Amino acid sequence: MPSYTADTRDMSFVLHDVLKVHESDIPGFDDLDPSFTSAILEEAGKIASEVLAPLNRVGDTEGCTLENGIVRTPTGFKAAFDQVREGGWTSLDCDPEYGGQGLPHVMGSAVGEFLTASNMAFNMYQGLTHGAYSAIHIHGTDAQKATYLPKMVTCEWTGTMNLTEPHSGTDLGLMRTKAIPQEDGTYKITGNKIFISAGDHDMSDNVIHLVLAKIQGGPEGIKGVSLFIVPKFLVNEDGTPGERNGVSVGALEEKMGIHGNATCVMNYDDATGYLLGEEHKGMRAMFTMMNEARLGVAVQGLGQATAAYQNALEYARDRLQGRAVTGVEAPEKPADPIIVHPDIRRALMDQKSFIEGARAFMLWSAEKIDRFQRMGDKDADGLVSLMIPVLKGFLTDKGFESAVLAQQVFGGHGYIEEWGMSQFVRDSRIAMIYEGANGIQALDLVGRKLAQDSGKHVMGFFEEIKAFNKSNEANGPLKADFLDPLKDASKDLQAAAMFFMQNGMKNPNHALAGSYDFMTMFGHVALGYMWAMMAKAAHDKLEEGTDDAAFYETKLATGRYYMQRQLPATKMHLARIISGADPVMALTAEAF
Template sequence: MPSYTAPTRDIQFVLNEVLDVANSDVPGYSELEPDFTAAVLEECGKLNSEVLAPLNVVGDKEGCRLENGVVRTPTGFKAAFDQVREGGWTGLDMPEEFGGQNMPYVMGIATLEMFASANQAFAMYQGLTHGAASAILAHGSEHQKATYLPKMVSCDWTGTMNLTEPHCGTDLGLMRTKAEPQADGSYAITGQKIFISAGEHDMADNIIHLVLAKIPGGPEGIKGVSLFIVPKFLVKEDGSLGERNALSCGKIEEKMGIHGNSTCVMNYDGAKGFLIGEMHKGMRAMFTMMNEARLGVGMQGLAQAEAAYQNAVAYAKDRLQGRAVTGAENPDGPADPLIVHPDIRRSLMDQKSFTEGARAFILWGSTLIDKSHRGGDADAEGMISLLTPVIKGFLTDRGYDMTVQAQQIYGGHGYIEEWGMSQFTRDARIAMIYEGANGVQALDLVGRKLAADGGKHVMAFFDMVKSFIKENEGDEGLKKDFLEPLKAASKDLQAAGMFFMQNGMKNPNAALAGSYDFMHLFGHVCLGLMWARSAKVALAALAGGASDTAFYENKLTTGRYYMARQLPMTATHLARIQSGADVVMTLPADAF
């Protein structure tokens, strides 16, 4: 069975050394002293290694069962959920007035990595609740906040997001679920929603569904969509639970993975719902949470890659097969461990350099969210808006690829379920799809985010890279291995942006046909930047006589690998983009 150890040392490296959070002027960051964050991360790591990771396989094997309208979660999930609740993990970055601990978002994300690595299906119950609570926090009335948030922050009640219907996912303008105004100010919600994660289960006293629906007579399409709170049990004035609402789980989907999470078809049959925020502005309410939710899904890409990598390493060190081509390294044994073979190392280095680079990327992105939300920094808001589709799309695509590579290390044993490596692959697959399929992320990036605010944010990104290179170009330790590849990759990214500018106006397809490659090109540049920043820190630590020399030397070695072996992908992405739209759009539809 796979095991999991939280990579607290590396998370600390990013928080304290690369991002230097405690010395940032973001409100709340001064509390993030290394000793404090270490204590939080160690505790969280322990819970995840010891309690949630062992339940990962159980969740996969047992799945969720719908029996007489009740969904049974896998053995052990409920008790573990109680432990998570008791530890206060569900409200880590929620306001104190609703029972949270008011830590910055970056700490929420740092701990989320562990939950998503140890047991993604399980972590979704609290993750969806966090998302729904954030929506109520941002757009709910004072009464709604008081009614729902304390219970949701503690996860005594969990939450869901209801967007998709059988005939529409990305294009929510086609939505049919309707919300009819009632005399008491509430709405009667009627319709069917599908793919509702944690839609029904047995781990909480109540489930607060956030449902998108159309109020009859409103504008056509996406502009006529409103957002509603639709509780499973209605809540009385005194806060106690009242009658069962007219909603039910019609079916649990059989899925490729994340079996431990109940993915429900939800039927609303005139259920009582309460409008959140303004009428017909439901999408806006949804969109304000999207950066966070998408960043959380990007984290799943990294988290599954990390968990799969750890187990691939263990197997590569343990499994004896063949001899090193340069001479036996385990001469007294019947064969050498897999890890002596260059191609096994190539694969493990791919994985390691991805997860560490991705970790720095996503934690940096989280600080931008804190800067925006806590510090009111509009530039940070613009930057994270630009980077969000890259974090979601690139990290989940590459994270999935890494789980496939980790599985491959096991040979045939990776394909049978007994070893648990197939689960990482099957679970990681969903992150490329939900919360906006990755093709939609690419469209969002190229069709909207690039040109947002007159292209200001992408320019700021380029300036940031340029400044970093310029500031450090005198550093011989960085120059050849880090700054030069970063410069070349960044140049490719700029050339791609230029291509879109020159061609996209007269033919939008010229940009959109290259959107997916652009998202990946951008992602590589971001990881390249993160590695260059990490290398700078490592070199300084070594020069300053840090005691943990091995850590910093290994950091440099891993970074050099990424720059040498992954960053060259930018040239291919650029070539694809520059080949333009014709090769993509010419084939008649009936010739496919």
């Protein structure tokens, strides 16, 4: 059975050597000294490896069941959920006013990687709750926050987001779910939603659904969409769950992966709902949850890649097959371990260099979120908004690719369920689809985010890279191995953006046909920047003198691999982009 071990050493390296969180001017970061963060990471790692990872296979093989309208989760899930709740892991970065611990988002993200990597389907129950918590926390009334948040912080009550309907996926303006105003200020919600992750289960006392619906008589299309709080059980005046609301599970979806998470068809039949935020402004409130969810999905891509890589590495060290072409490596054995072969090394290095770069990208972005939430830094918020489609799209694309590479290391055994590698492939595949398929992320990046605030934030990113390169150009090895390749790739990205500016207005298809390549190119440049920063931190540590020189030397070698073998992909993507829309749109629809 596959195993998982939280990489607390690498997480600490990014937090303290690269981001230097304990030296930051962000309020609350002065508490994040290495001993404090290490204690949190070590305990989270134990929960992940000892409690959640052993249930990952159980969730995959058993799945969820629907019995007389009640969803049953796999064996052991409820006990583990109680343990996670009681340990305070669901409240880590929540508001202390409602029972949270008030830690920075960067720590929530770090712990989130461990929990997601160990058991993605399980962690979705609390992950979606956190998103619903955030939406109510930001857009809810004082009464709504007092009613729902304390129980959601502890996950005694869990939460969901209800967007998709059978006839409308991304185009939410087509939704048919209706909200009819009542004299008491509530609404009656009627309609059907599909693909609702954690829509119902037996691990919490109530489920708080956030449901998009159109108020009767409101504007057409997306401008008429509002957001409602629709609890599974109406809440009594004393705060306890009361009468069952008009909410039911119509069916459980049969899925390719994440079997341990209940993906529900939800039916609303005159259910009582409470407006969250303003009438006809539902997307504003929902995007609070969606943006958080997209960051969470990016971490899912990273997490599944990490778990798959760890098992592939162990297998490559143990599996004996053939001899190294440069000479026998294990003369005492009948064959050498396959890790001696260059193609296996390539597969492992592709995974390792992606995972460590993606981890830094995730934490770097989380720090920017803290900078906005705790200091009101609008530039940090704008940069994160720009990066969300890159994080979601690139990390899930490459996370899936990494899981497939890990499966490939196992050869035929990777295709056999007994070894567990197919679960990582199947589970990671959904991350490329939900919370906005990656093609939509690419369109969002090129169609909206690049031009946001007159292009201020993308130009700010380019300037940040330029300033980093300039401040470190005196370091010869760093310049040759990291700064020069980063500068080259950054120029490719700028050239692609310029092509869109010069040609997109004349024919928008020129921009949209290259959007996916641009998103991928942007991801490579972002990871290149992360690797340059990590290399700088490793160089500094080696120059200072350290008892852990092997760690930092390995970090530099892994980074050089990314800069030499992965980052040059920007040139291929640029060539595709500047070919424009003509090759893409050449055939008529009938010619296919």
